[in-house]
Structures are given as C-alpha cells and as structure tokens.
Amino acid sequence: xxxxxxxxxxxxxxxxxxxxxxxxxxxxxxxxxxxxxxxxxxxxxxxxxxxxxxxxxxxxxxxxxxxxxxxxxxxxxxxxxxxxxxxxxxxxxxxxxxxxxxxxxxxxxxxxxxxxxxxxxxxxxxxxxxxxxxxxxxxxxxxxxxxxxxxxxxxxxxxxxxxxxxxxxxxxxxxxxxxxxxxxxxxxxxxxxxxxxxxxxxxxxxxxxxxxxxxxxxxxxxxxxxxxxxxxxxxxxxxxxxxxxxxxxxxxxx
Numbered sequence: 001x002x003x004x005x006x007x008x009x010x011x012x013x014x015x016x017x018x019x020x021x022x023x024x025x026x027x028x029x030x031x032x033x034x035x036x037x038x039x040x041x042x043x044x045x046x047x048x049x050x051x052x053x054x055x056x057x058x059x060x061x062x063x064x065x066x067x068x069x070x071x072x073x074x075x076x077x078x079x080x081x082x083x084x085x086x087x088x089x090x091x092x093x094x095x096x097x098x099x100x101x102x103x104x105x106x107x108x109x110x111x112x113x114x115x116x117x118x119x120x121x122x123x124x125x126x127x128x129x130x131x132x133x134x135x136x137x138x139x140x141x142x143x144x145x146x147x148x149x150x151x152x153x154x155x156x157x158x159x160x161x162x163x164x165x166x167x168x169x170x171x172x173x174x175x176x177x178x179x180x181x182x183x184x185x186x187x188x189x190x191x192x193x194x195x196x197x198x199x200x201x202x203x204x205x206x207x208x209x210x211x212x213x214x215x216x217x218x219x220x221x222x223x224x225x226x227x228x229x230x231x232x233x234x235x236x237x238x239x240x241x242x243x244x245x246x247x248x249x250x251x252x253x254x
Contacts, residue, residue, distance in 0.1 A: 023130055023200035025123060031091040033120040038063030038095030040113070041157050043103050048161055058157055059096045064088060066152030070128055074145045075135045114215055121174070122207030124150040125181040126200045139186050146182035151175055170221045173214035181207030 025033075041062025045055040061068075064082045071080035082088040098106075106113070128149025132142035151167055151174065158165040167175050181203045188199035213219065225231075 022134070023126065023196040025127060027087070029123070031087050033123065034063045034088055035091040035095040035098070036063075036116055037120060037153055038092040039099045039103075039106075040117070041153070042096045042099030043107065044157060044161060046099060046103055055100070056092070056096055058160055059099070060092050061156040061160055062153045063092050063095060064153065065156035066124060066128070066149045069152040069156075070131065070145055070149045074137070074141075074148070075131060077135055115212070118177070118208045118211040118215075119204070121150050121178055121211060122181045122204035125178045125207060126185050126203050129182045129185050130196065130200070133186075133189075139190065143179065143182040143186055146185070147175060147178045150178040150182075170223050173210065173219050173221065176221070177207050177211040177214065180210050 038059040041059040042055050044062070045058040048054075050058065067082055068080055071077065071082075125146045127146075129142045129146035131149075132145040133139070137145065155165050155167055158167075184206050185199055185203035188194050188202060189196055192199070194202075
C-alpha cells in the first residue's frame with residue numbers, strides 16, 4: 001500500500017527537515033534515563049522477591065523494552081540501538097545496583113521519582129516519533145511508535161511479572177500524556193517553521209506539565225461502559241429460576 005502523492009512529498013520534505021535539524025538526546029541524559037527506568041524495574045522485582053537474574057531481567061525490559069520494541073518490531077533498521085553501545089547495558093546494571101543498595105531508601109521519594117519519570121516520558125515519546133518519521137512511517141504510525149517507545153518498558157515489565165498492565169487499567173493520565181507530546185511534536189514539525197530541536201522541547205514540556213497536573217489533581221481515566229445499552233444493575237430473574245424454590249441445605253451463591 002502506497003501513500004498518495006501529496007502525502008509522500010510532504011513526508012519526504014519532513015524527513016529532509018529532520019535530517020537537517022534532528023533532535024538528539026544528550027548521551028548522558030539518555031543513559032541516566034535508561035538507568036532510572038531500570039531502577040524502577042529493579043524496585044518492582046525486589047518487591048516481588050525475585051533473585052538476581054529476575055531483578056536484571058525486569059530492570060532490562062523496563063529500561064530498554066520500549067526501544068527494543070521500536071527498533072526490533074516497527075523500524076527494523078539494523079540492530080537495535082541498545083546493542084550498538086555498551087553504555088545501555090551499563091546503565092541497566094547501574095540501575096540494578098542502585099535499586100539493590102538503596103532501594104528501600106528511594107521508596108520514600110515517590111514524588112521525586114514521578115517528576116523524573118515525567119521528564120523521561122516526554123523525551124522518549126519525541127525520540128520515538130522522530131526515528132519513525134525518519135524511517136518513513138506515516139504520521140499516525142509515528143505517533144503510535146512514539147507512545148510505544150515511551151510506555152513499552154512498563155508494559156513488558158508488567159507482562160513478565162504476571163501483573164495486569166497498568167497502562168491498560170483506569171488510572172492517572174500516563175499514556176495520554178505521551179500521546180499528547182507525540183501529537184504536538186508531529187503537529188509542530190508538520191505545520192510550523194520550527195526546527196526539530198525546538199519542537200521537541202515544546203512537546204517534552206507539554207508532556208511533562210500534563211503529567212504533573214494529572215498527578216497533582218488526580219486526573220484519571222475511567223472504565224469504558226456500554227454506550228447505547230447499559231448493563232442492568234438489577235436483572236430480573238427468569239421464569240425458570242422463579243419456578244424453582246431455592247435450596248435450603250447450603251449457602252446461596254450470588
């Protein structure tokens with residue numbers, strides 16, 4: 001399936017613009033962010049009583065799972081980025097060590113950890129979108145990959161630990177914050193004259209602020225309910241049920 005000519009030309013011009021002024025995460029920021037996300041995975045593993053192998057595995061997928069999904073599943077542009085530099089593995093190991101040594105102490109600073117997490121959420125949303133557009137993906141697909149890049153590690157963490165993924169349950173806006181930042185970044189580079197670094201900083205700031213407001217004011221998603229035909233909270237019993245008297249020789253199941 002090919003894109004219409006106008007969309008193809010627009011995508012090509014956008015790719016040229018990105019290559020001319022691409023947004024790069026400073027390596028120090030990248031490694032520190034990976035180490036932080038790995039730390040959160042290590043803390044989750046320790047709370048579940050995992051051994052050293054389990055701790056490393058959960059820390060690894062939490063810190064690098066989003067990038068692994070992005071490069072291995074969607075972009076498929078050579079070996080994943082995490083295999084090209086030893087620093088990513090070192091960042092995961094450092095997160096494991098910090099979690100093992102002072103994890104109990106860090107649990108007291110949940111608010112500070114949430115702030116750092118919000119910064120990383122915006123940064124990796126933008127990086128995922130930019131790499132996707134540069135690889136030739138359409139704009140909606142690039143936004144989807146950006147959200148996956150930012151939130152995929154937490155999803156894999158929950159799957160490995162056999163928990164119901166937090167991103168799928170009602171809770172404070174997290175995936176929506178990433179979706180907002182990814183959408184803003186695409187909109188700015190597509191419809192304005194801003195270069196990628198400036199657009200990225202704006203998108204990251206919007207993601208961060210939205211996430212912080214969601215935490216401060218407890219903005220939450222809600223369960224999806226049927227729209228047209230809602231469930232009957234007090235269903236009437238059928239004739240067959242009414243015709244049979246309840247048993248009296250045991251507890252009644254509800």
